[in-house]
Every structure is written in C-alpha cells, then in structure tokens.
Amino acid sequence: MLPFMLPLLAGLTIPVAATAAGPAACTKIATELGSAKVNANQLSTNYTNSLEYWNTIQDEYKPSCIVFPSSAQDVSVSLKAIRAAGSRFAIKAGGHNPNTFFSSVQAGVLLDLSSMTAKSYDPETTLATYEPGGIFGDVYEYFAQWNRTVVGARLAGVGTGLALGGGMSYLSPQYGLACDSFRELEIVLPDGQIVTASDKENPDLFFASRGGGGNAYGVVTKYTVQSRPIGEFWAGNLIYVADQRDSVIEAIGNFIQYNTDPKAAIIGTYEKLPLPDLNLNLDEAILMFLVYDGPNPGDAFKNFTDIKALIDTTGIKSYNEVVNMPVPMSTEISRGANMFRVGVHRPQNNSYEKALDKWRTWAEDNKGSYELLSIDFQPIPKSLTDASKAQGGNAMQMPDGPYFWLNYLITTPPGMTEAKYNAAQASYRDMIKETGNDEGLPLFINDANKDQNPLQTFSTFKKLQAIKKKYDPDNFFADYTGGWSFA
C-alpha cells in the first residue's frame, strides 16, 4: 500500500490529502447557509442517521460534515464552496447505489438531499413535480390522492437517484423507464449555475440526464414528469422450491418472448442461501413478482400460475401494496455488505439459461463466501423500448426489445476479512465476466458494478462524453466525487 493512502474497509483507499479540504469547505458552507444545515458532529443522531446505506460497508465512511440543502440555491452555494476548497464530496438521495463513493465520502462533504421533498401536481396538464429527497414510496403516496403515480422504483424504499440511471418500474412495459417520463429537470451544474434542462432548454443535458447516470452532469434539484393513472392491480409473489427451477426458467423465457400485454410485468429471482446443499435442494428458492396493471390479468401469467408454488400471495392490491412486495421495508431489511453486477441477454439463444447454470455452479462451489446470492431476470419487452422511443428516447437509445437485464447480487457475511471479501468479489466478477453478454445491448447503470463501465456499452457513449466535457469542463465532478467513468 502506498504510504500516503489511508486503509479503509475491504481494500478501499483514499488519498490523505483530501482530509484538509473537507473541513475548510464545511466552514465556508456553514457561514453561508447557517449552521443548522451543516452538521460536523459525528456523534449526533442526524449525522449517524444520514450514514445509512444499502451497502452497509459505506456506513463506515465519515464525511467532514453533512450538508442538508433545502433548495437549488443551497446546493449551488455548497458546490461553489466545495470547489473553492478542493474538497471531495458526494451526493446522496436514497443511498442505494452499492458502489463505493458513489453517494458516500470519507473526509469530504456529503450533500444529503433528504430535506428536499416538495411535490406538486397539476390536474390540467397531469404533470407532476418532485424534489430528489425521500424515497419513491413517499412520492407515490403523495400522487395517489389523484389516482396518479410517477414511473419509479418497484420497491417503495429506493431513492430518486434511480430515475437518473433509467429506472425500471412495473409500469415500464407501458410507459418506458422512469427517465422516459421526464419533461423538465432543474439542475445545479458543477460550476454552481442553476439551469433548466428540457427538450427546449439545454436539450443535450436533458438527453444525458435521462438514464446517463446521476453524479455526472450536476445535481438534479427538481424533476417534472408525466404522471400516470393508477387503479387496482392484480399482483403478488409466487415462491417455488428448487425442484421447480427448470420449469420456472422456461416460463420466464416464454414470458419474455411471447407476452404481448404491456400491462403485465414480472421479476424472476433465484436466491441461494449459504446452507450446505447435501443434494436436498434446500439452499435454493425462486421468488417471482407478478404485477398486472388492472384487476384481471387474463392468461398473462398462466405459465407461472400453472406451476405449483409453495407460497402464493397473488390477488387484488393497491399500488402501495404492490411496491411493498414481498414485505414492507424490504429495502431496509436487506441492508448488508451488498454488491451488484449486471448482465444483458436476448431470450432467443438461451444464453440466459447458461448464465443461470454458471451462477448456480459458482454458488455451490463458494459456500461461505456469501450470506445471500441472487440472480434477477428483468424483462425489457419491445413495448418498453417502443414507449421510450415514442417519448424521444433516453441516453441509452435502447435497442428494440425483447431482452433482459440480469441483476447479480452478492451479500457477503458480516465480519469477513478484507482478503476474503476481495477474493469473493473478484471470483464472482470473473464468473460473470466469463458468462459474457449478448452483443449490442446496453448494460443497465442501476444494477452495474463500477468496474463494468456501463456507459461504454451505450451506442451514445461518444455523445455522452462530449456532453460531460461541456458541463463538467474542468473535471470537477469526475475528479472529486465517485461515479461512472467517461474515459
């Protein structure tokens, strides 16, 4: 290890030089915004509460101070002070991105957006606005009073940073990704300027912000989006034991290829527990999420409901109940030493089945390296990519569906040594790399590991590089906060 680096958990290191600039930036911000919005007291409750991440390894990083802006103006003042001091920083909305330093920072300034929670609805235009603080569950609850919602997370507990990475919703087969419904964004640029991004104003910035990732072109301080109608849903979970695993993967493949009803959405999740296998198949379970926008799904899910499930929770539900499946607080319950990786496959050549087999073999060969392992199958039907195109297309310029994004999760056991943690992550990475992806398809930012460089898989990469250069010309964001590589 280089002598000027501080050791952190799991082999992560940061330059010591960053430690002097953080307090300087904090002092300046406190002078300008008032001390109530700036907290440097590591023992206080709102400091420690703010440091709750879905990847709990990140809870350990200690910012020099946490700033709680309440307006775009506050964010602008903060960015200018951070830049002047040369401090590292991070922007945190819901804190679910598991990649180190994407929304966490050691010895720098954490901009915690949780106080920015204003929302509005205009019944005439049916446009909705929300600020970046809070979780999608709160956003949905607000708009439900008009029987409307916004396209956002499938789990209530996830934060609004999701929309900047695209944003897969149960409503996406009908309306596209969350970012496809953006109509206007208020953005504080890296130099502190507050601008509007829309089809008419700064259209290049608007394009890049629709799925090109948070943390790159500035801080989004207000989202104006097309809201969508909601009523009754038919939805629930089916849980199968491992004996059904071949029938279920076949049903998932068929659903992706042949379902033509955009109101029907699924997630198929295979889970491995660390129990010894003993050839009893007790270490594997399959959790299906079935969601239909309407009370009667017809035959849309027949392939799944025909397979005998151990547990079946399907029935009529409100949207609030849908986004709290399988149980309320799932995002909170699943906090741990979590890391994501992503894959992308077309259904026609069965490469996704090979991915599942490879994942299962790795799981069986690496007992002890994980507390939980899962692989999620998330369909991108043609109706989704058509809906995206009809609204102008997003930063991925998504190729026509059907294909699907695979989300690979590894939760490592608590107390694992740094060496074992690094070895487990490297081995999981290699297995997924060897699995490979189908050609010509973008990797989904929201499920990607930093080392997968998802932006480079976008056909628009060069355009995004140029936009990044225009809005972050001196690499302030690129050099002082975490995020996706544009190199």
Ligand SMILES: Cc1cc2nc3c(=O)[nH]c(=O)nc-3n(C[C@H](O)[C@H](O)[C@H](O)COP(=O)(O)OP(=O)(O)OC[C@H]3O[C@@H](n4cnc5c(N)ncnc54)[C@H](O)[C@@H]3O)c2cc1C
């Ligand atoms: C349990 C769980 C369920 C999930 N479900 C879904 C799902 O249904 N659909 C889906 O698409 N993804 C899903 N994801 C992935 C999720 O979209 C990403 O983890 C996303 O990064 C979470 O956003 P956040 O605001 O919670 O996290 P954060 O870590 O706070 O933010 C994510 C990134 O965006 C940046 N950012 C956040 N807000 C802003 C802003 N206003 N301006 C500029 N940059 C910003 C942050 O700096 C960070 O780099 C899920 C993740 C988890 C852990």
